[in-house]
Amino acid sequence: MKRHLISAGDLSRADALLILDTAEELAILSDRPIKKLPTLRGRTVVNLFFEDSTRTRISFEAAAKRLSADVINFSAKGSSVAKGESLKDTALTLEAMGADAVVIRHSASGAPHRLASWVKGSVVNAGDGTHEHPTQALLDAFTIRRRLKGLGGAATRGEGLDGIRVTIVGDVLHGRVARSNVLLLSALGAEVTLAAPPTLLPLAVGSWPCSVSYDLDSELPKSDVVMMLRVQRERMTAAYFPSVREYSRRYGLDKARMARLPEHAIVMHPGPMNRGVEIAAEVADSARSTIVEQVANGVTIRMAVLYLLLGGTEFPEVTQ
């Protein structure tokens, strides 16, 4: 493991499996009377959120608290950032307070990378602009492995996602989740296909380790996993498709489309959902949907990441 978690692309297959296996062992914590471990006692984790987020921030907070770390929540609203403080000055302030890890979400792609050069502690990317969201990809991989490779336990240890076909549908251009997932899932051996209108695919998609399709219906029968992405209207500055209704008709997952999936296939969504746009309510609430499971797995996977980054020697410079 490296000192920071900035991009899913930094993780080798072995690193990713170590995180998943660690999470597998931590998952039993939720069945225990005392859902807390003493491992990170005395360590400080700062949640530095420059962008609105509910589940990711709460998830990181719960993960750090379950490992007994002290958590400082920092949101740009109501802080000195509102008065014009720069990221660097904010970082130096946190540094002076002795943060062992900084979990950062920022609207600018690359902000965590810059931050990593200013602070001594570990930096965990919790979503930067349209770039990456590595812990989301890890929790998705964890959910896929648990659902499709046997329900957890020692049996899945060390197992990748080899042979699993994942179709990621929707707004790849504005979605950091898609990039992280493509990098991580393909490193774990899955075959990833992006299904989206051409306007919502980034230019460089040809260099990604995945295939691309403009036709969702032809991909569905051969998918083990369908991952629906949110249509990020807040990031859209131009007309990427004629109307929401048309998008929904061509790329939304409704009951009829779900019926074309193989029997065992699962439906994922990183949340928050636009019900009726990219995913129909009856699909989101069906037994195939892993949406609630993904949230629960999010806490577990973030515990694993924090443990692996902070649990050992202060500066594990040497990767394993």
Added chain:
Amino acid sequence: MCAARNPVAGRDGLAVLDAEEIRRALTRIAHEILERTHGGGEIILLGIPTRGVPLARRLAALIGEFEGLEVPCGSLDVTMHRDDLRLRPARALGRTDLPAAGIDGKTVVLVDDVLYSGRTVRAALDALTDFGRPRAVQLAVLVDRGHRELPIRADYVGKNLPTSQREVVHVLLAEVDDTDAVLIEDGGQP
């Protein structure tokens, strides 16, 4: 005891227990557990990964053989409770698998391969507290090599093995290492 260089594959060292001796030691410990717990009615055997787990299973099987009891048996990973985590890079976790009935009011027998500094057992005691409140906790080890750093002692010992701190004790078990043996190796550095 055979004092020849050990032929066990891949491991260099002096064999201090062979498979037969390990079996006898475990048989004795199983009897002692039954004796001390008055028939073993309310006990749970918890192995500490890695090699404590197969040892706990073997003890459970032996107790089952002697008394016809089905003794609950599980594993308890103590990594997250260790006091030396910050001395090394973060390590992979072992499996924790406790019997569904829980440990409240039961006599928990912790099982490990080697008792050395006592720090692992300290971590295990801490880990247990998070799962419930056992009536009593006891400790069974295959080898006690001395050099305790904490006020901890074992209730059941397979073999007391006076060692120097330079030496390394390897316990090999068929479930993990394809063979049963206890070896002492000169580690070279203190």
